Every structure is written in C-alpha cells, then in structure tokens.
Amino acid sequence: MHNDAPTNQNIAPVGIVFELSLGLAGALLAKWFGLPLQDWLTPASDSILRGVLATLPMLAGLALAMQSSWAPLANMRERVRALVTELFAESTWPQLAGLAIAAGVGEEILFRGALQPIISEWSVPLVGLAVSSFFFGAVHAATPTYFVVATVVGFYFGWLTQQYDDLVAPILAHSLYDFVALVWLQRRVA
Template identity: 40%
Template sequence: MVTHVTNPPLIQPPTALLPRLVVAEAALGLVGVILARLAGIELAPDIAALHRSLVTGIVATGPLLVALAALATSRLKPVARLRDAAIGLFGDFVVDAPQPALALLSLAAGVGEETLFRGALQPWAVAAWGSGWGWAVVSLAFGALHAASVSYVAMATLMGAYLGWLSSTHGLAAAIVAHALYDWAALATLKRLARRRRRGSGGTRTEA
C-alpha cells in the first residue's frame, strides 16, 4: 500500500502582507483620483505653492510626533492599554519588516489615503454640507477606516480632523507629507516596542 504524505500548508510570515497593503493604499489613491475627476475637483497643486506646502507638512508633523511620543511612553492605564492593543494587533506584522518597506508603506498610505479623504471626499462633503459638517463627516469616515478598536478609531478620527484642517489651510501636499512622516515614525516606534516585548524585557509600567 502506498501512503501519500501531505506536506503541511506553508504559513506566510506577517511581513508577506506588506506588498498587498502597499497596493491597497495605492488603490485608495486611485479611487480618490477617479472620484475627484467625476466631481470636477482639481487635485494638482499650484507649483508655485508646492514647496511651501511640503515645508508646512514637515513642520506640521511635529505635534503628531509629540502625541506619538506620549503614546509610546505614557504610564497612564488608558494610554498603555491603547499601546498594548496596537502592539498586539500590529506587532507581529512590523517586528521583522525592513525599514525601507515600512517607509514605502507609509508613503503609499500618505498619498493614497490623503488623496481619497482630503483630496476628493472632503471638498465634496464641504460643498454638500458646509465646511464644519463636511470636515467632521470625513474625519469620522477616516476614523472608521481604521476600525481596529474603539480607541484606535477615536485616535484616527482626531488625526483625520487635524489632517483635514491642514489640507484645507495649507493644501493637500502638506497633509500627504505629514501623514506619511507620522506613519513612518509610528511604524518604527511600534517595531521597537514589539522587539522589546519579544525579547521579554517587558513594556512600560502603568499606573492610574
């Protein structure tokens, strides 16, 4: 009797998802371009103002990095729970990912998500419901896209509101730069925290 030996299915490492995520983020940008074109929204920046928008985007990353540092180091229990949840959800994905891959994903997220939400949806929503409601609705939609947990949705909604304000006052390019730089810093920080946890050195102690 011949016995057939079946090899166990190969389990892909979490980092194997990186190319798919980059494509997915780029697809969001493509959807944004299509929607903007259908709505008659101009996405191309004024070349004369582009340099100023890029510089503004870099500067505007500062408050986001301050918030990130607080999230990474705070000993307050609610913040620590959010940090632990992020490590649990994404730690395995980023811990072994090379930095260039994380940078590419961050760039794709910045361009793709901002083109869709701030480039296409926000101008359309503002035209339909006014600046306040349009800004709020798109910020909530941005938070809903990041529905990993209730706390994460709240944080993403606040970030969406900030990026929406930045885009409306300083241009889409500024929001893209700030988003991409923040994501890169956040992924690098998460990678460091996940490595620390894997080494068994323990996380940041929490207190009430």
C-alpha cells in the same frame, strides 16, 4: 509535520497596493466630481515645510501615548503593538517607508482630496471636515481609543488641507508620522 504556531508575516507589499488603491479611488472620485486634485498636489517649499512641521505635534503625541499608563491609551498601544508584530515584524525599513508613503498618498487623496470637498460641496466646509474625519477614524478603529485619536488626526489633516488649499502638507505629515511610528513600534517589539 503540521505546525499550528503563528508565524510573523510581512504584508507590507500588500498594504502598499491597498493604500495606493485608496488613492486611485479618491482620484477617480475627484475626477468624477470635477475637483482640482492636481492643483492640490503641486509641491511648494512652504507646503513641504508645513508638512514636516505638522508632523511634530503628532510625534509628541505618539511619545506621550507610548509612555502613558492611562488604561485606554495603554490598551490602544498594546493592540497596535500586536498588529505591528503580526503584520510588519519581518518588514524592512524601505518596505515600511513604502507603506507609509502609500498610506499618506492614498488616504489623503481619498479622505481630504475627494470625500472632504465633495461633502463640503453638499453641505458646508465644517461638515465636510467633520464627516471625512469621522470616516478616517472609523477605518482606523483598532480600538475605541484609536478611533477617537484617528478622528482627531483626520480633523487635523483636514484642517491643513482646508486652511492652505493643499494636499502636499497632509500627505507629507501623514507619511512621515506613519514611517516613524511603524519603525518605532517595530523596534520596540524587537
């Protein structure tokens, strides 16, 4: 008997591989262009603290977005809930943590560790920051509102990178935020 009813999938392992492949692409670009990626990835207590603290405004924004009745945020919230339900409803917390870490590492190495400095070298730092943030928003564009929000978050991560010459804080903030958001959304769906 054939059942056409949709089934929940657990694609967290596939997502982990994909996100890490973004980091590999970023690392290869950084090497190709002679960027000091390893220097930017050296953890220090101040970069770790900065990463944890940088997560707080984003979590406050998530809490506000989850409660907002403004139509663009409500539409974004429903689209993201549907995606989390479809893709991660069966994922365990360790799988979600792995996915969040892979996204933080992979995306930050690609967007802030490679694209932002490469574009900055070709133009000026503000253009590198803006263009890499735009690309970051574009790959997260589940809705037009999500594109705008992700672009702003990308700008925030890029500013952290540029201001402190460090990728540890943006990676940590990105990973922590993604983990909390995924778990929160998964629990709300359940």
